[in-house]
Amino acid sequence: MSAAFYQEQVKFYVAVDCIILGFNNNELNVLLYKRNFEPMKGEWSLMGGFVRSEEGLDEAATRVLTDCTGIDNIFMEQIGAYGEVTRDYGERVISAAYYALVNMNDFSQELLEQYNAKWTKVTEVPTLIFDHNKMLHDALSRLKRKAATRPIGFNLLPEKFTLPQLQCLYEAIYQTPLDKRNFRKKLNAMDILEKLDEKDKKNSKRGAFYYMFNKEKYDHLLEQGFYFSL
Amino acid sequence: MSAAFYQEQVKFYVAVDCIILGFNNNELNVLLYKRNFEPMKGEWSLMGGFVRSEEGLDEAATRVLTDCTGIDNIFMEQIGAYGEVTRDYGERVISAAYYALVNMNDFSQELLEQYNAKWTKVTEVPTLIFDHNKMLHDALSRLKRKAATRPIGFNLLPEKFTLPQLQCLYEAIYQTPLDKRNFRKKLNAMDILEKLDEKDKKNSKRGAFYYMFNKEKYDHLLEQGFYFSL
């Protein structure tokens, strides 16, 4: 065999699909959009796009994310490749799925309308095209596992957030209620948050203190064998 | 846009690469083979193959595994898609990597020679072609994580195995020594092993009892909210 061996092989369309997750009103949301081309035009789907010849998979996902969110530097991770023969009803397409964690406040209504996009609670997601429901399910499983041992949840919150907010987030991710005092005790012990003087008074008269995730502190602790865990 | 939209897109070669892991002499081994076509002919690489038009990714991986091991029903799981533009020096190829856990005793020397294959301790793996070292690394990380919460390690052992053997296996997976008594205590508590009357006398005069993994028992416990953990 020789390099000519490559030429005998079949080629495939390759796409990326992005599970864009946000957090709002104590619920995880996913960004869906109404497909504007055939097949399945008009159906709900994840954000996706074909991979181009000059870009790698990660770059393609980054491009799709930037295009449809207008945001740079989004947290994003591949969850796997989906390659069932009949997964796309149009043509044979192999797709790499990526989940992304964003701050929903960064989205303008115009941007969403421009793309026919809609935030949907993950508990109320309709039937999506192809295997997109499975992709979403896999993304949520991954998030559940990973958020427990890595400080990735903060990507779903604004830079400044309160502890009740953070707890709600983790309750949404784990789909289970958490004990307030135990939750706070853990965070306190890890010592990776910066407490601000400012308070958020949107949800109570008393107000809750704002905190920020201190990445420098976290990275420093990591080197000393520390492990994040929530 | 319309279905014609698909036609404007670029197509890619898509391959699967298999990280075939075995266990022998208290060490994890990976099956490498000497590549017999250009580019990088003669270099060490993972087992791989191009995806065909009539098969899904999982099916392609299954085919490659069956072809080069002669074994059916191998435990196998995708670890992700690798799609850097320049990862394959021949042509642009996107590859889905799968790791597989096999019992090394099932391999005949002839079969290995037929494929120019060689078992190599994972601690002594040479530089492989392309991004195959990274794939191996990712596979080992995945195994480390997954073996702790799912009974997949048994796939690396013969049907009948001893507790010292099992412990060695986990020590190899975790790359850390384990306490004999604590290890056995956990296994005992889970109650998913079947103790046989037979003993293995290869490694000691006294002999160690053989055990078997009882999948029925495990599945039954699962339904009752039980979780595997080692």
Added chain:
DNA sequence: CCAAAAGTGTTCGAACTACACCCATGT
């Protein structure tokens, strides 16, 4: 009889769980 691996329980400390009251403040 001895070398070499198999097998067996207990104690201690750390981590997790459960749980109830006071605080601050806007209305």
Added chain:
DNA sequence: ACATGGGTGTAGTTCGAACACTTTTGG
């Protein structure tokens, strides 16, 4: 003054970590 969510500590339990000796038997 009161309703609403924010904030705080302790006791009990469970789980994991450390640890040493006896048993078996082939050579």
